[in-house]
Amino acid sequence: MIIDQVGVVGGGLMGTGIARVCALAGADVVICEADAARAESARARTESSLRRAVAAGKIADADCAGALSRLRFTASLEDLADRELVVEAIVEDERAKADLFAALDKVVSAPTAVLASNTSSISITKIAAATTRPERVVGLHFFNPVPALRLVELIPTLHTAAETADRIERFAAEDLGKLVIRSQDRAGFVVNALLTPYLLSAVRMLEAGFASAEDIDRGMVEGCAHPIGPLSLADFVGLDILLAASTSMYEEFRDPGFAPPPLLLRMVESGFLGEKTGRGFFSYSR
Structure with a gap:
C-alpha cells in the first residue's frame, strides 16, 4: 500500500466510515476519540457497520474479520505518533480543528507523516497554520456515507508540497478505490460551493x-x-x-x-x- 498506517480523529459517522474503508483496504487504523466512553461507542458503531455490510452481501465475512483485526480504538492522541496519515473528522469548527492540528503536530513523529482535514468548508490554510509542517497538510473531504460514495475532494494549499498532494491522491485513488477531484483552498471547495x-x-x-x-x-x-x-x-x-x-x-x-x-x-x-x-x-x- 502507498500508506498503511492511518489514524482517524473523531469516531462519529464520518470518522468511523473513513476508518472502515481504510481498514478494508488493508491499512492498520487507529481511531482516537475524546474519552474512553466515546472510543467504545466508536468501536460499537464501526463493528455494527461492518456486520451490516456482511449481512447485506456487500463484503465477505473474511473481509469483515480482517478489517476488525486492523482497527484499534483509543482516547489518547499519543497512540497516533507512528501514523503516516492522520485524518481529522471532528466538529465543523475552525478553532477546534486548529487546536487539534497544533496538538497532532507535536505528537505525530513520522518524518513524512501527513495531516489531513475532512472539513467540508473551512480553510485548510488556516488549519495548517497551527502546525510547523504546512507543506504536509491537506484537505481530504470524504462524502457521507463514506463506504458507498466514491468521491473524495483533495485540497492542497499554497504551502502543500506537490509530492504530499500526489501521495495522498494516489492513496485515496489506488489504495481506497476512491474517485479524487482537486479543488483550490476556497470555502466550500467544489461540491459544497455548488x-x-x-x-x-x-x-x-x-x-x-x-x-x-x-x-x-x-x-x-x-x-x-x-x-x-x-x-x-x-x-x-x-x-x-x-x-x-x-x-x-x-x-x-x-x-x-x-x-x-x-x-x-x-x-x-x-x-x-x-x-x-x-x-x-x-x-x-x-
Whole structure:
C-alpha cells in the first residue's frame, strides 16, 4: 500500500466510515476519540457497520474479520505518533480543528507523516497554520456515507508540497478505490460551493411560503430526476453542518446566496438538526 498506517480523529459517522474503508483496504487504523466512553461507542458503531455490510452481501465475512483485526480504538492522541496519515473528522469548527492540528503536530513523529482535514468548508490554510509542517497538510473531504460514495475532494494549499498532494491522491485513488477531484483552498471547495446555495434556496422557498416541504422535494425529484429532494438532503447532511458550511462560505465571499436563512438559524437553535435528532424539515423515527 502507498500508506498503511492511518489514524482517524473523531469516531462519529464520518470518522468511523473513513476508518472502515481504510481498514478494508488493508491499512492498520487507529481511531482516537475524546474519552474512553466515546472510543467504545466508536468501536460499537464501526463493528455494527461492518456486520451490516456482511449481512447485506456487500463484503465477505473474511473481509469483515480482517478489517476488525486492523482497527484499534483509543482516547489518547499519543497512540497516533507512528501514523503516516492522520485524518481529522471532528466538529465543523475552525478553532477546534486548529487546536487539534497544533496538538497532532507535536505528537505525530513520522518524518513524512501527513495531516489531513475532512472539513467540508473551512480553510485548510488556516488549519495548517497551527502546525510547523504546512507543506504536509491537506484537505481530504470524504462524502457521507463514506463506504458507498466514491468521491473524495483533495485540497492542497499554497504551502502543500506537490509530492504530499500526489501521495495522498494516489492513496485515496489506488489504495481506497476512491474517485479524487482537486479543488483550490476556497470555502466550500467544489461540491459544497455548488450544493449549498441550492439547499439554502429551498429553505428560503419554504420560509416564504411558496410551497410545502413535501412539494418542494417532490418537484426536484420528479421534475429534475434528482434522487432526493433538497430539504430531505439537508436533513440527511445535518442542519447544523449546513449552517456551518453556509456561514463559512458567506464570511469568505459575502455572497448573499451563501447567507443562512433565519429559518435555518432558528431550527438549529431549537435542536432540530435533521435525521440525527429525529426532526428537521421532516420527522424521522429514531
